[in-house]
Amino acid sequence: MEVRIGDVLSGTISGIQPYGAFVALDDDTQGLIHISECCHGYVKSVRDILHVGDVVRVKVLDVDEYSRKVSLSLRALSQDPFTGEHARSKHYWTNRHGEAGFAPIHNAVPGWLKEAEKDFFD
Numbered sequence: 190m191e192v193r194i195g196d197v198l199s200g201t202i203s204g205i206q207p208y209g210a211f212v213a214l215d216d217d218t219q220g221l222i223h224i225s226e227c228c229h230g231y232v233k234s235v236r237d238i239l240h241v242g243d244v245v246r247v248k249v250l251d252v253d254e255y256s257r258k259v260s261l262s263l264r265a266l267s268q269d270p271f272t273g274e275h276a277r278s279k280h281y282w283t284n285r286h287g288e289a290g291f292a293p294i295h296n297a298v299p300g301w302l303k304e305a306e307k308d309f310f311d
Contacts, residue, residue: 190218196249210239220259
């Protein structure tokens with residue numbers, strides 16, 4: 190089977206390890222879905238998501254030209270819940286609309302140096 194980066198294929202889960210799941214793409218070609226590519230967010234155990242015999246649609250992320258190892262992803266085919274209309278709002282600890290740059294730090298450095306010298310030489 191000719192496998193190329195970006196292909197979307199169907200395969201059957203043939204084995205599960207703590208680090209990921211092996212997918213049989215055909216009789217001669219097998220790939221690995223790393224635990225980080227199973228879904229968006231934290232995955233405690235691959236076995237919570239996938240089981241041997243499951244038929245899955247996967248996207249080819251990489252094909253090692255020497256070993257012919259195929260890296261696969263389930264996550265690449267699903268909508269990221271942290272973007273789009275379901276995105277969590279970001280909390281900014283500073284005023285993100287301000288244009289102060291490094292000026293507050295630059296202005297504070299002389300005072301910090303004087304304070305440090307006072308503590309060091311006293």
